Amino acid sequence: MMKRTLLIAAAVLGLSAPAFAAGETPVPPQLKWSFQGPFGTFDRAQVQRGFKVYREVCASCHSLNYVAFRNLSQPGGPEFSEAQVRALAAEYKIQDGPNEAGDMFERAGRPADRFPSPFPNENAAASANGGKAPPDLSLMAKARTYERGFPWWITDVFRQYSENGADYLVALLNGYHEAPQGFTVPEGGHYNEYYPGHVIAMPKPLSDGQVEYPKNEAGQPQAPETVDQYARDVTAFLTWTAEPHLEARKRLGFQVILFLIVLAGLLYFTKKKIWARVGGEVEGHATPPMTHNP
Amino acid sequence: MSQHSTTYVPKSAFGQWFESRLPIAGLIHSSFIAFPVPRNLTYFWTFGAILAFMLVAQIVTGVFLAMYYTPNAGMAFQSVEHIMRDVQYGWLIRYLHANGASMFFVAVYIHIFRNFYYGSYKAPREVLYILGVIIFLLMMATAFMGYVLPWGQMSFWGATVITNLFSAIPLVGETIVSYLWGGYSVGNPTLNRFFSLHYLLPFMIAGVVALHIWALHVPGQNNPTGIPIKSGKDAVPFTPYATIKDIFAVVVFLIFFAYWVFYMPNYLGHADNYIPANPAVTPAHIVPEWYFLPFYAILRAIPDKLGGVIAMGAAIVIWCFMPWLDTSKVRSTAYRPLYKQFFWVFVGVCLVLGWLGSRPAEGWYVIASQICTVYYFAHFLIVLPVLGFVERPLPLPNSILESVMGVQKGGAGMPAGANAEPQSKG
Numbered sequence: 202m203m204k205r206t207l208l209i210a211a212a213v214l215g216l217s218a219p220a221f222a223a224g225e226t227p228v229p230p231q232l233k234w235s236f237q238g239p240f241g242t243f244d245r246a247q248v249q250r251g252f253k254v255y256r257e258v259c260a261s262c263h264s265l266n267y268v269a270f271r272n273l274s275q276p277g278g279p280e281f282s283e284a285q286v287r288a289l290a291a292e293y294k295i296q297d298g299p300n301e302a303g304d305m306f307e308r309a310g311r312p313a314d315r316f317p318s319p320f321p322n323e324n325a326a327a328s329a330n331g332g333k334a335p336p337d338l339s340l341m342a343k344a345r346t347y348e349r350g351f352p353w354w355i356t357d358v359f360r361q362y363s364e365n366g367a368d369y370l371v372a373l374l375n376g377y378h379e380a381p382q383g384f385t386v387p388e389g390g391h392y393n394e395y396y397p398g399h400v401i402a403m404p405k406p407l408s409d410g411q412v413e414y415p416k417n418e419a420g421q422p423q424a425p426e427t428v429d430q431y432a433r434d435v436t437a438f439l440t441w442t443a444e445p446h447l448e449a450r451k452r453l454g455f456q457v458i459l460f461l462i463v464l465a466g467l468l469y470f471t472k473k474k475i476w477a478r479v480g481g482e483v484e485g486h487a488t489p490p491m492t493h494n495p
Numbered sequence: 496m497s498q499h500s501t502t503y504v505p506k507s508a509f510g511q512w513f514e515s516r517l518p519i520a521g522l523i524h525s526s527f528i529a530f531p532v533p534r535n536l537t538y539f540w541t542f543g544a545i546l547a548f549m550l551v552a553q554i555v556t557g558v559f560l561a562m563y564y565t566p567n568a569g570m571a572f573q574s575v576e577h578i579m580r581d582v583q584y585g586w587l588i589r590y591l592h593a594n595g596a597s598m599f600f601v602a603v604y605i606h607i608f609r610n611f612y613y614g615s616y617k618a619p620r621e622v623l624y625i626l627g628v629i630i631f632l633l634m635m636a637t638a639f640m641g642y643v644l645p646w647g648q649m650s651f652w653g654a655t656v657i658t659n660l661f662s663a664i665p666l667v668g669e670t671i672v673s674y675l676w677g678g679y680s681v682g683n684p685t686l687n688r689f690f691s692l693h694y695l696l697p698f699m700i701a702g703v704v705a706l707h708i709w710a711l712h713v714p715g716q717n718n719p720t721g722i723p724i725k726s727g728k729d730a731v732p733f734t735p736y737a738t739i740k741d742i743f744a745v746v747v748f749l750i751f752f753a754y755w756v757f758y759m760p761n762y763l764g765h766a767d768n769y770i771p772a773n774p775a776v777t778p779a780h781i782v783p784e785w786y787f788l789p790f791y792a793i794l795r796a797i798p799d800k801l802g803g804v805i806a807m808g809a810a811i812v813i814w815c816f817m818p819w820l821d822t823s824k825v826r827s828t829a830y831r832p833l834y835k836q837f838f839w840v841f842v843g844v845c846l847v848l849g850w851l852g853s854r855p856a857e858g859w860y861v862i863a864s865q866i867c868t869v870y871y872f873a874h875f876l877i878v879l880p881v882l883g884f885v886e887r888p889l890p891l892p893n894s895i896l897e898s899v900m901g902v903q904k905g906g907a908g909m910p911a912g913a914n915a916e917p918q919s920k921g
Contacts, residue, residue, distance in 0.1 A: 239758060267576045317832060336770075339585045340576070344769035361758045366766065397779065401542075442771070446579075446586045453587070454757020461750045469744040475735050482740075483899040484537045486829050486892070 229372030251438025267339035277448035376431035531730035533718035541744030566690035600786035614826030623710035647768030663809035721826025788852030796864035822883025
């Protein structure tokens, strides 16, 4: 018996050992987000900091094609002032044209412009980045997820867990480590604990102190200038870019559901009253076996 | 249907003039007002109304989406994002439409399994039932093509996998696939024709729904006892009794629908579909929408491609033979103690198949899929025919009224004169 147990244990270890060497992808930790739950809203300061991280770090390689400058001042996002957005847009050079002479020309950005891409086209992006174009970040927080598994995919519905993408992004940005013993990272790749397969083309993008955060009254940065904080802030920003109407959606949802519950209640009593005319509502069938004799 | 219309007499002179030329008011009156409804229907019988509502909701939201959507491989994804970001309440319309498809299937599966449980498919409702199966097939085609339209990764690769299935058909398979694609692979022509068909099929569904309702109004509705209406006291007029119950049920269903739309709008989709379609990159797992998963599991359970396609098709076509495969004289499972157990095992097998459809086709998942597939077909080909002979059903009540109220009591029921019995008593 003992021998058999040992054999099974050896078999299990034998099976799991290569899996461990290849590195099982760990499950990203679930973080607290201001935008989770039925009343979630974006933390303005956090989304503004996240935008700063995007602009100073990510934007050198990643486009944000679906976001226009004007979006930054819309309600439910970073909510910069319109003047701030105009000034920000003017810092960008936008290619426009053709003009009356048929020439393309550059002009200062306007709020209605979308964020210009860091590369003129996908091929240029790929050739500058080791053969693979860095993906657009507009929808990144909705375009990534991780396996939840049973029974969590059921409980997620009830606790409204839909921050899978955000949790994955923070884990990924924090997931750059030395490759474990025996793991060879191919040329041009980088080891990342949370990336499927662990070899990611993107080098570690963030380091402590890299982005300067706005100061509070005491002259201290309003949030720690650490990789983890940068990762959370830029992820909050990207969650907004992926779902710019998230706040309006949740707000309207509460009103709609409240209305429907009241309406359902009124209809229920109306129905009761109507059915009372025929002696009340009766449903289904008597529990068999039937009693035929009165 | 025409029999009922005799009870309708228009009050106004214009009404009488019009009715003698186009008796549509009489048709509506007989179908949705005076129509006798068994008085013991449970909420499982409200899903017909819920489905009718969902069909209209999908068509209305879809028409608005089509005003902004661009069916072009280079612009489709972008146009969907335009709807989500820039169109006033575009996000709401799109989430209603995308989650509405799932809600449509939630409701239709409840509707179908209610029909299985209470034997609604049996004589005299076979044609009504087969029309329902046709609606379900049209729904599947519509939902599949709709999921292709955003032109994300799962759209593209889902379309590639599913259209490729047709190539398994001998001789004409390759030709069919190239007609579906409009070329040699899934591309812009595919998207164009899918958009066209996605707009067309819902109206075909609406047409078959009209036939489905028409066929329903000949024998009348089944009910939890499975025994037909025998006297006016067994029934109540459709309006206001069934109408108010249906409206209440639709609103409760809307609460459920709204929860998904406003709080979990992307849960029922795939993250990969927020990545634009890329023919050069295959997603790690190509998985269909949840409502196709049991059939997908059956497809993959068969190691042979053609065999898998046949099994998947047969899994639905076999429903059409249920009225004849089921040999039991008793409709309602409430009076079939043995079948009741097999029914719930069958429900369990369908759910397990759904889960297996979401797993990669490897290892013991394949074996489990094969066992469940065999059981799925055995339910129709062995359990249904054999049980009718070996099972001893419980005694049936004498009437609907007796079953729910006891023998002495009895409410008003159908008003005198309006208690037109359904024409046939199965």
